[in-house]
Structure formats: structure tokens, C-alpha cells
Amino acid sequence: MSRVLLINPSYKETYKNSMARLCVPFYPVLSLATIIPKVKEKGHQVEVLDLCYEDFNRELITNRLRSFQPDVVGLTGTTPLFPQVRTISKMAKAHNPKIITVGGGAHCSALPEQSLDEAELDFVCFGEADFTLAEIVDGTNPATISGIVYRNGTGKIVKNPAIPWLKNLDDLPYPSWDEFKLKQYEKYWSHLIARRKPAVFFETTRGCVFSCNFCGSKNTVGRTFRKKSVDRVIDEIKYSVRHGFREFYIVDDIFTTDVPRVKEICERIIQEGIDITWCCSNGIRVDAGDQEMFNLMRLAGCYKVAFGFESGDDRVLKEAGKAGKATIEAARKTVAMARKADIHVFGFFMVGLLQDTEETMAKTITLGRGLPTDILKVSICIPFPGTPMYQQLKQDGLLHDFDWDKYNVYNPQQMYKHPTLSWEAVEKYYKLAYRRMILTNPAFYYRRFRHGIRTGEFFYDIYYYLRFLLARGKL
Numbered sequence: 001m002s003r004v005l006l007i008n009p010s011y012k013e014t015y016k017n018s019m020a021r022l023c024v025p026f027y028p029v030l031s032l033a034t035i036i037p038k039v040k041e042k043g044h045q046v047e048v049l050d051l052c053y054e055d056f057n058r059e060l061i062t063n064r065l066r067s068f069q070p071d072v073v074g075l076t077g078t079t080p081l082f083p084q085v086r087t088i089s090k091m092a093k094a095h096n097p098k099i100i101t102v103g104g105g106a107h108c109s110a111l112p113e114q115s116l117d118e119a120e121l122d123f124v125c126f127g128e129a130d131f132t133l134a135e136i137v138d139g140t141n142p143a144t145i146s147g148i149v150y151r152n153g154t155g156k157i158v159k160n161p162a163i164p165w166l167k168n169l170d171d172l173p174y175p176s177w178d179e180f181k182l183k184q185y186e187k188y189w190s191h192l193i194a195r196r197k198p199a200v201f202f203e204t205t206r207g208c209v210f211s212c213n214f215c216g217s218k219n220t221v222g223r224t225f226r227k228k229s230v231d232r233v234i235d236e237i238k239y240s241v242r243h244g245f246r247e248f249y250i251v252d253d254i255f256t257t258d259v260p261r262v263k264e265i266c267e268r269i270i271q272e273g274i275d276i277t278w279c280c281s282n283g284i285r286v287d288a289g290d291q292e293m294f295n296l297m298r299l300a301g302c303y304k305v306a307f308g309f310e311s312g313d314d315r316v317l318k319e320a321g322k323a324g325k326a327t328i329e330a331a332r333k334t335v336a337m338a339r340k341a342d343i344h345v346f347g348f349f350m351v352g353l354l355q356d357t358e359e360t361m362a363k364t365i366t367l368g369r370g371l372p373t374d375i376l377k378v379s380i381c382i383p384f385p386g387t388p389m390y391q392q393l394k395q396d397g398l399l400h401d402f403d404w405d406k407y408n409v410y411n412p413q414q415m416y417k418h419p420t421l422s423w424e425a426v427e428k429y430y431k432l433a434y435r436r437m438i439l440t441n442p443a444f445y446y447r448r449f450r451h452g453i454r455t456g457e458f459f460y461d462i463y464y465y466l467r468f469l470l471a472r473g474k475l
Contacts, residue, residue, distance in 0.1 A: 002044045002137050005070035006032045006179075007061070009077050009084035010051040025249060025281070026053040026188040030201040031076055031105065033175035038134035040176065048179040053188045056084055058091065065095045072137050075121075076105035079384050079407045086119040093120065102136055104129055107404070109219040110386025112149040113157050124149040127162050128206075128221060130172060165221075169206060169228040174236055177243045195277050195303060195455075199247035200240055202278070204233050204265070208253035210285075211321040212310075213354065213388035214381050217253050225257055234268045241276065248278035255280050256288040263293055266300035277301045283308035283348050286334045287325040294341035304374075305338050306346035307331065311353060312367030313360040320353050321388070328367060335371055344451070347373040351433060352381040352426040354389055354419060361429040368437040374447055378433040379409035380426055383416055393417075 008029045029050060036046050049064050051057070065073075073092040077085040085108075089101045104125040108115040112126040125132045127147045135145050142150045147163035166172070177200075186197045205228065206221040228236070237248070256262050269276070283306040297305070311317050314327050335345050349368050351361045368376060383390040383399060384407060393399040393416050401415035414423040438444055451457070 002071040003068060004039055004044055004046045004072045004074060004133075004137055005064065005068055006036070006046065006048045006074045006076075007088055008032060008048070008050045008052055009075075009081040009088070010054050010056040011081075012053065012055055025193055025199070025201075026185055027199050027201055027249065028177060028180040028182065028185065029076070030175060030203060030251065032074075033177055033180070034130055034172060035074075035133050036176040036179060037173035038131050039137055041173075042134050042138045044134075044137050046176075046179055050180060050184075051084075053185065058087075061088060061091060062095065065092060069096075070099060072100045072102060072133075074102045074104065074133055075119075076103075077107055078105060079107045079110075079404050081105075082107040082115070082119070082404045085115075089119040089121050100136070102133060104133070106216055106220055107385060110216060110384070110390075113159060116149045116151075116157060122150065127219070128166055129163065130166070132163070165207070165224050165226070167226065169226050170232045172228075174239050177240075177245075182244060193281075194247050194249075196246040198245055199249055200243075200245040201251045202237070202240065202248040203251055204228050204255065205252040205257065209257070210254075210323055211388070213321045213392070214350070214384075215321075216384045216386045219386040221253070227258060227261065230261065230264050230268060233265055234272065234274075237269070237274060237276065241274065246276060248276055249281040250278060251282050252280075253282060254285055254288065255282075256284045256293065259289055259293050262289075263296050266293075266296035266302075269300040270296070274301075277303055279304035279306070279346075281306055281346075283346075285322075285326055286331040287327070289334060289337065291337045291340065294337050294343055298341040298343050302343060304344040304346055306348060307335065307338075308348045309367065309371070310348065310350045310364075311356070311360060312349075312363035312365070313356075316353055316355040316360050319355040331367070331371065335373075339372060344374040345372065347371060347376040349376065349378045349433065349437075350381045351378065351429045352418060352421065354381070354392070356381075356418075356426075357420060358425055358429070361426075361433075365429065365433050365436050368433060369441055369443075372443070372447060374451055376437060377410075378430060378437065380412045380430050382407050382409050382412055 032048060039046055047068055054060065075085045075088055085103055092099045092101050101121045102123045102125065103115055103119055103121045108124045109126040112124045116124045123136055125148055129147055132145065132147055142148060146161050149157060149159045152158050182198050205226060207223055207225040208217060209223055209225050278301050286307055309331055312328060317326055318324050338345055347368065349364055351364060383393050398417040398419065406413040406415045418426060
């Protein structure tokens with residue numbers, strides 16, 4: 001039997017001093033919870049060190065290495081978190097050179113060989129690696145494990161064939177939450193992003209058929225749209241409720257891809273009287289859904305839907321890969337349907353898309369100011385590894401910095417040259433977006449006031465607004 005320590009890096013490092021830091025979901029990480037069951041099924045012992053709500057504390061990590069004495073350390077992380085993955089991997093080896101270090105997650109999937117080398121890992125898992133760690137921990141011959149990168153006997157880096165995308169998501173084990181200290185997360189619960197605690201990330205589908213050039217999800221879940229059966233979804237909701245979760249964050253790329261299925265899930269929740277609240281946190285497309293769907297979602301406990309509006313210009317949206325139906329007009333109509341169903345609207349906007357000009361960024365700000373959103377985030381478009389945007393900029397010689405700490409959409413630093421815009425112009429419109437969409441937008445204040453009175457959260461809104469100002473809201 002092996003002892004396996006799974007570590008999730010600190011999100012606080014990524015979001016500190018950013019204007020979006022008040023909307024960070026400090027909840028147990030689903031990707032780790034999903035890989036644990038197969039490892040335990042093989043007879044191995046698993047512990048989790050989730051640093052998401054902690055400062056990056058080296059002493060805390062060292063103490064856990066000493067107390068647990070793991071044989072295997074598994075690490076996950078996005079691109080801005082990868083420097084922590086690199087540091088922790090080296091710390092583990094310094095503690096005990098015999099520890100096997102394994103990296104996974106979005107960044108490792110995008111740059112597997114480079115990640116292995118840069119972080120001095122023993123293995124990197126790429127793609128859909130739900131069962132891969134169990135094979136590594138069980139001592140399976142690396143040459144026979146699909147979806148990994150490793151060093152062979154001569155020290156040469158070897159990349160094995162990718163794992164085929166899982167066809168039947170019902171074959172996935174139910175997430176294991178026993179290794180997470182759920183009460184810890186409640187200390188960092190924000191009323192801006194959740195109503196009931198504890199909350200949990202929840203997955204019903206994988207894959208996205210669209211080709212947004214700034215999106216890197218294809219590296220980990222592919223383009224083929226796959227879904228759990230309605231029976232599995234309902235049973236997994238009940239399983240999560242038994243573990244104490246009261247709010248669900250749907251993390252599907254596009255939960256509403258199959259509208260009839262969404263309606264059926266909602267009808268089952270209503271019929272079976274399952275007492276939950278939930279929201280679509282990842283952002284659904286503005287061209288998917290109808291009034292009946294939103295009405296059923298609300299009756300089933302959904303109170304908030306995030307929309308990926310991104311840009312206020314139809315040309316930019318189409319050329320960025322969102323296809324021709326995700327238009328500004330569709331955005332207005334879909335938001336109206338959500339609001340009619342009494343569902344709060346969370347808007348995601350971007351400036352600095354490859355197709356942007358100063359004129360189109362101004363249109364984005366106009367759209368964001370005019371749409372009746374209840375809460376919103378604005379980010380600078382960043383070329384994450386594995387995205388078409390990254391490949392294009394690198395190919396054109398416009399990507400010049402590979403310091404992953406800078407790849408932060410809410411607090412970015414210049415790491416590339418935009419084809420048509422200066423970095424100063426992108427930053428100018430980023431700051432202007434928050435000023436125009438929130439700080440000097442009477443309609444936004446009215447919606448927040450109305451929301452606060454209706455929900456009894458008026459004083460929370462005042463509290464978070466003051467914190468927003470302290471987080472560089474004064475632009």
C-alpha cells in the first residue's frame with residue numbers, strides 16, 4: 001500500500017489585489033475528488049492538502065510531508081498556479097528523493113513535456129486522466145499507461161499516446177469528499193457567489209463543440225460533447241446532499257447544450273423535492289435555451305446563471321470562434337428570459353481579444369453597462385498554453401514571456417504583443433470597463449440595491465462594495 005498526498009495550490013496568490021478577488025470560489029476541487037476513488041479502490045491511502053484558501057505556506061506543506069510521509073505526491077494547477085506546482089514538486093523531492101511526483105491539470109495537459117522538465121516531475125498526466133493516477137500509484141509499467149509523459153531508463157522524456165475521451169460519463173466514480181475538511185471552506189464563503197453553504201463543484205457534461213480561440217478546456221475534456229444520464233445526475237445530486245452540500249456550482253463548459261435534457265433534470269429535481277440551490281457558474285452560451293427552460297431551472301433551485309458575453313461586437317465574437325449565433329441581440333434576449341424567470345445574471349466580459357480594436361472594446365463596455373447584470377467580471381484576454389490564441393501569437397513571434405505568474409486574467413502583466421493594440425490601450429479599457437460598468441453605473445447600483453432588499457443581503461452588498469474599492473476599485 002502506498003500513501004498518496006494530493007495538493008491543490010493557493011488561489012489567494014493568483015487573485016490577491018485584483019478587483020475580482022471577491023468572487024473566488026473557495027470550494028473543494030472536483031478534479032481531485034474524482035481521481036481519489038480509483039486510488040483508494042486499489043488499497044492505497046489518500047490525503048488532500050487543499051491550499052486554495054490559504055496563503056502559499058511552505059511551512060504548512062513541509063509539515064504535511066513530514067507527518068504523512070507520502071510515497072506519491074500528486075499536484076494539479078492552471079497556468080498561473082503552475083509556479084506553485086513547480087515549487088511544491090521540488091520541495092517534495094528535497095524532503096525525500098524517493099517520493100514520486102505527479103503533475104496534472106490544465107497547464108500540464110497543454111504543455112506536458114515542458115511541465116515535466118520544468119517542475120522536475122516524475123510523471124505528467126494529460127487529457128482526461130481520471131483513472132491515470134491509480135495506475136501510476138499501483139506500479140503499472142509506465143510504457144503501458146496512456147496519457148502520461150515520463151522519463152525512461154536513459155532519462156529521455158517519453159510521451160505516450162493520449163487516452164481516448166471517456167465515452168460514457170456514467171462510468172466515472174462518484175467524487176470522494178471524505179478527504180476534504182468541508183468546514184474549512186465555509187470560513188471563506190462569499191455571499192456574492194453562493195447563498196447556502198457548503199457548496200460544491202458539480203459536473204454533468206464534458207466537452208464543448210465550439211472553438212473559442214482563447215479557451216483551453218479542450219486540452220482536458222476535448223471537443224466531443226458527452227453527458228451523464230439524467231438518472232446519474234439526480235443520483236449524484238442526492239449523494240452530494242448526503243455529504244452535506246446544499247449548493248451546487250455547475251462547471252460544465254455549456255450546461256445548456258442539450259436543452260431538453262436540462263428541462264428533464266429540472267423536472268426530476270422538482271418532482272423528487274430535492275432541496276438545493278444551484279447556479280451555472282462557468283458561463284452558458286447566449287444562444288442556448290428558451291423561456292420554459294429558464295422557468296424550470298428557477299423552480300428547480302437555480303438562482304443565478306453566468307453568461308460568457310465576452311465582447312460587445314458581433315464580428316469579434318464570430319472571429320474569436322463563438323460562431324454566428326452568439327450575437328449581441330441573442331445576449332439581450334436571453335438575459336431578458338433569465339431575468340423574467342427571476343434568475344440573477346452574472347456576466348463575463350473580456351478586453352484584448354485578438355480581434356479587438358479600441359472601437360470594439362468601447363462597444364464591450366457599452367454592452368456591459370447596458371445589460372441588466374446583477375454581478376460581473378471583466379478580464380484581459382490571456383493566451384493560455386494550449387489555446388489557438390497561444391499558438392498564433394507564438395507562431396507570429398508576438399509571445400515573448402513565459403513567466404507563468406503573469407498569465408493571470410485579473411491581474412496580468414504584459415507577456416505578448418497584441419497584433420493591433422498597445423498593452424497600454426488594453427489596460428486602459430480594462431480599468432475603464434470596471435469604472436463604466438460598475439462604479440459610475442446608476443442602473444447597476446439600483447439592481448444591487450433591489451437585490452439586497454429582496455434577499456436580505458443589503459449590508460453584505462455594502463461590505464463587499466467597500467472591499468471592492470480597496471481592491472483597486474478606485475480607478
